[in-house]
Amino acid sequence: MTKGFEFSRRSMIAGSALLLGAGAPALGKELVAPQKRPPFPIEDDNGRPVDPPPPGYYDVARRSGPGLPVTAETERGGWVTSEAAVDRKGVRYKGPGPAPANLLPWANSDSARVVTQGLIPPVKPLLHLHLRDTIVCLGGDGNYYMTGSTGDDIWKANDGVELWRSPDLKQWDYLGLVWSIERDGVWEKQWSVRKGDYFRAVWAPEIHFINGNYYICHSISRSGIAVLRSTTGKAEGPYVHAFSPDKPLRNGIDATLFGDDDGAVYLTYAGAFEMVRLKPDLSGYDGDWQPIALENPDPDPAHHNKKCVHRGFKDIGFEGATMFKHDGTYYLGAVDRFVNNRYSFALATSDKPFGPYRDRYESVACGGGGNIFKDKEGRWWCTIFGNDDEAPFREKPGIVPARMDEKGRLVADFTPREV
Structure with a gap:
């Protein structure tokens, strides 16, 4: 690894101490460290390629590591990594261990209003672990696999x-870094400028077990999406590009895969604005990209991010696409902002993979940016990582019990259930 990609000594020590839970400050201690001046104008935001940052530029850990068991102290709290211009390079943190660099005030970031309002049952993190965009997949070997956006600050x-x-x-075992940008990447190795700063981060990786093998899809903001294939048939890889190693498949974020009962595979991304069928071995396209739009849009502005308003409410959501099937019906989802800025999946249904989709609704409240899956017993779950102040914890992996209601809608399940 070249000097441009090294951790600073200070960040390695701090990151190790955090994982061990050493030197814990008071929960919610609010300090504001001096801000670094970004090297480029904030208007420089088109993803243009640049040389790597100078050695020691970053003071954040670029891996999350194994995490810690959840205790009474870590059932709440977590991290809030912000990219807002006023506090960029700042991180809110509440929990044990040394605080991240550039600590910002916690305020009421983990209000748990989504629980106290009776929208979801009480839920705890799976681990005290900095993980955004939580994905859980039941593998072919009977184990569950989890991944997501990792590191202290994915905006960097x-x-x-x-x-x-x-x-x-x-019980979760850490398998480590199964795909490395520097070791395994191709086009992903290129550094770029995002919102006036050096940037190179994998966003929202997802692991899928499809047609007897494991695949990981990922995205890099301002660059695009990719699909990776395990060369061993094992979840831990190693992984290579399934196809198109030299360039992104599409310019976007939040790629997701869906394997149908007949062996067909579908790829979509972002707000599920378009979709393409892949070959069963995911070695290439098996058709053209097709646009996706709602047959009956939801015109209530309180159910949408402003980006969706600009497109006439015809989108299911604006990011975090997901897809699954139940009783012959296709469920296509994307994250949107609902009442009180809740970051939740909006789901719509169709009898065909490409739609038309209809009857959009908010699914499990605050359960957006991950996926929806069945466990070994056939019970539904929706992942949650806490991306708004309504959530009970922030940027940690969690799962919310879910069920299909009488209308065929996926909703939170309040029946007592143990993980």
Whole structure:
């Protein structure tokens, strides 16, 4: 690894101490460290390629590591990494261990109003672990696999795709960095400028077990999306590009895959604005990209991010696409902002993969930016990572019990259930 990609000594020590839970400050201690002046104008935001940052430029860990067991102290709290111009390079943190660099006030970031309002049952993190965009997949070997956006601050940089394994959704083993930008990447190795700063980070990686093999899809903001294939048939890889190694498949973020009952595979991304069918071995396209739009748009501005308003409410959401099937019906979802800025999946249904989709609704409240899956017992779950102040914890992996209601809608399940 070249000097441009090294951790600083200070960030390695701090990151190790955090994972061990050493030197814990008071929960919610609010300090504001001096801000670094960004090297480029904030208007410089088109993803143009640049040379790597100078050695020691970053003071954040670029991996999240194994995490810590959840205790009474870590059932709440977490991280809030902000890219807002007023506090960029700042991170809100509440929990044990040394605080991240450039600590910002916590305020009421983990209000848990989504629980106290009765929208979801009480839920705890799976680990005290800095993980955004939580994905949980039941693999072909009977284990569950989990991944997501890792590192102290994905608005800056991270090292690639980290992976965890569990036999029961309770005990999680850390499998490490299974795909490295520097070791395994091709076009992903290029540094760029995002909002006036150096940037190179994998966003929202997802692991899928499809047609007998494991695949990881990922995205890099301002660059595009990719699909990776395990060369061993094992979840831990190693992974290579399934196809198109030299350039992104599409310019966008939040790629997701769906394997149908007949072996067909579908790829979409971002707000599920378009979709394409892939070959069963995911070696290339099996058709053209097709646009996706709602047959009956939801015109209530309180149910949308402003980006959706600009497109006439015809979108399911604006990012975090997901897709699954139940009783012959296709469910296509994307994250949107609902009442009180809740970051939740909007779901719509169709009897065909490409639609038309209809009857959009807010699914599990605050359960956006991850995925929806069935466990070994056939029970539904929706991942949650806490991306708004309504959530009970922030930027940690969690799962919310879910069920299909009498209308065929996926909703939170309040029936007592143990993980």
